[in-house]
Amino acid sequence: MIVILKPDIPKDAPEVQQVLDLASRYEGVTAKLHVVEGATRSLIEIYLIGSTVTVPVEPFAALDCVERVVRVSAKYRLIGRHKGQLEAVGFQYQGLTFDQDSLHVVPGLCAVDTRDHVAQVFRALSQHGIQTARMGAYKPRTSPYDFQGLGKECLPYVFELAGKYGIRVIAMEITHESHIDEIKAALDKAGSPAGVMLQIGTRNAQNFELLKHVGQQQRFPVLFKRGMGITLEESLNACEYVASEGNRKIVFCLRGMKTNLGDPHRNFVDFSHVPVVKRLTRLPVCVDPSHSVGRKELAPDGLTDIHHATAQGVIAGANMVLVDFHPNPARALCDGPQALTLEELDLYLEDIRIVREAYERRRALAARAAAQAAAPAA
Numbered sequence: 001m002i003v004i005l006k007p008d009i010p011k012d013a014p015e016v017q018q019v020l021d022l023a024s025r026y027e028g029v030t031a032k033l034h035v036v037e038g039a040t041r042s043l044i045e046i047y048l049i050g051s052t053v054t055v056p057v058e059p060f061a062a063l064d065c066v067e068r069v070v071r072v073s074a075k076y077r078l079i080g081r082h083k084g085q086l087e088a089v090g091f092q093y094q095g096l097t098f099d100q101d102s103l104h105v106v107p108g109l110c111a112v113d114t115r116d117h118v119a120q121v122f123r124a125l126s127q128h129g130i131q132t133a134r135m136g137a138y139k140p141r142t143s144p145y146d147f148q149g150l151g152k153e154c155l156p157y158v159f160e161l162a163g164k165y166g167i168r169v170i171a172m173e174i175t176h177e178s179h180i181d182e183i184k185a186a187l188d189k190a191g192s193p194a195g196v197m198l199q200i201g202t203r204n205a206q207n208f209e210l211l212k213h214v215g216q217q218q219r220f221p222v223l224f225k226r227g228m229g230i231t232l233e234e235s236l237n238a239c240e241y242v243a244s245e246g247n248r249k250i251v252f253c254l255r256g257m258k259t260n261l262g263d264p265h266r267n268f269v270d271f272s273h274v275p276v277v278k279r280l281t282r283l284p285v286c287v288d289p290s291h292s293v294g295r296k297e298l299a300p301d302g303l304t305d306i307h308h309a310t311a312q313g314v315i316a317g318a319n320m321v322l323v324d325f326h327p328n329p330a331r332a333l334c335d336g337p338q339a340l341t342l343e344e345l346d347l348y349l350e351d352i353r354i355v356r357e358a359y360e361r362r363r364a365l366a367a368r369a370a371a372q373a374a375a376p377a378a
């Protein structure tokens with residue numbers, strides 16, 4: 001059960017204590033407090049955990065400070081919307097808003113290989129007004145003999161160059177909790193010129209200990225990638241581990257499902273799940289067309305499958321696009337065949353603008369239709 005307080009009541013207000021005192025009267029129930037920080041206001045949600053089936057809603061709803069009481073149906077209670085009873089929750093990071101209405105394009109290297117390539121990517125992004133990038137330092141590879149990423153060695157120049165080119169947020173996968181400290185140390189040493197969004201890759205989607213670690217820290221938001229071979233429900237429950245440890249700055253990423261039925265793509269593109277995840281959860285939703293499609297093949301209409309998959313995600317309302325770009329894909333040490341070149345950035349971004357505009361028009365159309373349906377007949 002979730003007790004939602006009226007906006008802008010501070011954490012230490014007597015009203016909060018009043019709700020906690022009431023909750024303590026019910027045996028086997030513990031109360032956990034969460035502050036939801038919105039762009040313009042913050043509100044407190046008090047989660048009643050344990051045997052709440054027999055706890056009545058009315059005494060809580062009757063308190064002046066309470067806006068609403070919601071009975072929770074799904075196991076992913078913090079990230080869930082619970083049949084539309086709760087609104088989406090976004091977050092601010094590095095001056096940018098990540099929520100179910102925003103759209104950020106996050107292009108960059110699958111794996112950092114040279115300083116020069118990092119500089120070239122950041123320069124191109126800044127020329128296009130993009131302040132978000134992906135940069136892989138720690139790479140989970142299928143074979144131990146493949147390039148494993150440069151690790152902490154590349155962090156000093158990645159952060160220095162991010163500062164130079166005005167990149168505010170870098171999505172960076174981590175595969176072990178020690179990487180969080182390495183990133184923190186390198187950022188602090190560089191004077192924190194940029195922020196990092198900690199990416200949990202599909203292979204670690206159910207690495208519950210790693211999920212708990214990224215959940216226990218509040219400094220970095222988390223980009224959680226759906227597990228490639230588990231159900232959506234299982235991925236949502238795994239993602240809940242992050243929130244349950246206290247960090248609610250989460251973006252949920254679709255990146256395709258592993259099945260031969262998706263051939264010839266690397267994974268079966270699952271971007272029709274964008275609206276599903278937006279309906280089931282309060283989180284912004286990202287799509288990764290590069291790791292979904294896995295190859296840069298041209299369709300007869302002159303656009304690559306990666307462009308088409310991107311468009312499918314964006315027209316369905318995706319809030320973030322994580323995409324591989326490389327100045328020289330033939331020389332990339334990881335995933336070169338799916339990387340777009342910097343010369344292709346302009347077309348790619350323009351294509352996204354067209355599709356986003358179409359999505360916004362579709363959304364406005366639906367809103368008008370709903371308003372008409374609700375209006376009393378003349």
Ligand code: PEP
Binds near residue numbers: 136
């Ligand atoms: C990546 O984004 O670099 C990556 C490895 O993706 P995924 O975990 O989706 O395979």
Ligand code: MN
Binds near residue numbers: 110291334335
């Ligand atoms: Mn990759």
